Amino acid sequence: MRGPHNIWRLVRTGATLERTGAMKVILDAYDAPPLLRFAARVAGWPFQWLGHRGDPAMPAATRALTALGPAYIKFGQILSTRPDLVGEDLARHLRVLQDRLPPFSRDIAKATVEHELDKPIESIFSEFSEPIAAASIAQVHKARLVETGEEVAVKVLRPGIEKAFRKDVDAFYLAATIIEFLSPASRRLRPSDVVEHFDGVVRGELDLRLEAASASTFAANTEGDDGFRLPAVRWQESGRRVMTMTWAEGVSLGDNDALDAAGHDRVKLGEEVLTLFLNHALRDGFFHADMHQGNLKVAADGAIIAYDFGIMGHIDEYTRRVYAEILYGFIKRDYMRVALVHFEAGYVPADQDVDEFARALRAVGEPIFGMDATRISMGRLLSYLFDVTERFGMETRTELILLQRTMVVVEGVARSLSPQINIWEVARPVVEDYIRNSLGPRALARDLRKTAEVLSRFGPRLPMLVERSLMQQMTSLDPKRTAPRGRRLLWLGLGAIGGAAVASAAALMLG
Known part of the structure; x- marks a missing residue:
């Protein structure tokens, strides 16, 4: 309370x-x-x-x-x-x-596993280590499955943490x-x-079933991403307070000496980390929002392995398109385009001056483009952008907070691997590809097809919904004005049905 x-x-x-x-x-x-x-x-x-x-x-x-x-x-x-x-x-x-907090005892962790999975721990794991990592919410143990002999990581919530x-x-x-x-x-x-x-x-971190679901969704989205992999969730050995995943073997992305000794190309790794994040954010709208070095490893074959999915970010498709347009406008140094996107999205009140806003955006972008490659930062750009939009009456966009924070972290990881990395050069092809696929004719066809699918599901109910709406509106009207208003509502209802039919037909033709 x-x-x-x-x-x-x-x-x-x-x-x-x-x-x-x-x-x-x-x-x-x-x-x-x-x-x-x-x-x-x-x-x-x-x-x-x-x-x-x-x-x-x-x-x-x-x-x-x-x-x-x-x-x-x-x-x-x-x-x-x-x-x-x-x-x-x-x-x-x-x-x-x-x-990081001091770990709790292995005996408490084992008791939690037994209570959560309702089985003796010896029937699940043949080995169960002391804690190998302990954070404020949970700690991790390395274990081996009795059934398959496979090594796994077992995450267990702290007692009383909820x-x-x-x-x-x-x-x-x-x-x-x-x-x-x-x-x-x-x-x-x-x-x-x-x-x-x-x-x-x-709340998401305190229910490990949700983290497991996030990991599963993330794995499905990124299945085709070359050079990127995730440990698999072991659902039968997971629950609300326990999550089990396959063990991820690799070199920490924060250990440059070990990466060099293993023969990994750190310049390439830095570019891949940034590219992967942008693809996940723009293409999928679902991204790992805690992508620091402690949650990333590099496998022997050079693939980047991500784990710990307690904090994930989600951006709806419309916001993704707005975000991509803003980034693309800055990349092209087209500040009027960036300004118009803000106004069209309703981010900046309509009573503000679009030309003045575009000039303010230029004051944000030009100094950044004047920097050398080692200082250019999209995270810093977004931070400056928030400052400018504040002066023009834009409220804080909570859906972009996590994105901006993660962008800063990911850029830090990329620079720790390759200090000379040019963030804009790496980002540009990803953003341009997204713009082509999400704002062109193919995107229009996809949008119409989705609209047609929704309308087809509601199609049998449309006449009933229109009739119900008409009756509710007409019964609330003055009797003397019911007839003309009723006719207008009838035409509105028929227009809605007609529009649905046109959208469906257009989607079929474009599809």
Whole structure:
């Protein structure tokens, strides 16, 4: 629940922020108004003795969130992707948050497996290692299946983690409500929506069946991608709190010395990481949103292996097309095209000046194109773009937050492999190919075919739906005006049916 009982939890948070020195850092980064500053200090300063000390070696904000526990660490990582909300300096500090906690015992993990799968663990695994990786939500063990002898990775949730996260997330909702009340200017940044997005991400990570489903969907989408593979989900050995996947053997993508020793081409790997991500985001609209080096390996044959599918991004087809048009416009340095796309998509209010907006976009793009290849960044471009659109009244697009954050991470991975990589040269063919396939005649035929398929499913019900709508509208009208209005509604209904027929016929002809 999001009620007053969470106030004490916020007090504890405020006390920790004060005790670690993070309160001033956060308020300054947020440029908080006086009323919000006063409320925050009142909530924390008198109760400092209740707060956690944290590790003095860490920067203040990192120290506080690490001391407050798993939910705060996760939330800090999300905020690190939002320099538009917390400022560039604080975002940089938050990016070093490590999602690592001490492991819990192997006996507890084995008991969780037995309870979740309702079988003695000896009947499932002939070997079950000590934890090989431990994060804030779950830890991983290496095991061997009794049935096939195959090596697998077993991910097990921490005991009591669901309840602990729920309490903290409820407090986050209350904090967002208070911030929006005390600082009306913050509403444009939609703090409650940011918390809701975080809540959705965490809920997905706390049910490993959802992660398994994401991995399965991702595998189906990328089955034809050369040089890319995923471990397979073992559904019979998986459940809500346990997920089992085939073991991924390879060299960590973050270990350049090992990659060189194995004879892998790091320049090629850097280009492939970026190309794969753009294809998954634009072509499929479903991408791995946590693509850092710790979740990527390179197999002996040079294929990139991705794992840990707790955070996945989804973009609907329309938003993908808008995003591709924006990127393509910047690549071509056609700023008027980028401006018009923003207006057509409704991202910028119609009462704004499109020419002035295009000039503002030029001020974003030209300095970036003047940089050398090692400094060009699509992630930085999107960040600058958010700043400009804010001045023109565009609200924060929550569906693009995760994309922008992942773009920054993927670019970082690519540059760690190949510092001289030219991001635009790698991205251009991917974006151009998507533009050709999604905005040309073939795309129109596909759209019409999809429309025809939907209409064919609803076809038998269309007359009934039109009749019901007509009756509802006519019964609510003044009797003296029923006849002419009824005729207009009848023609509207017939027009809808006729339009459906035309769309169906066009789709068949184009198909």
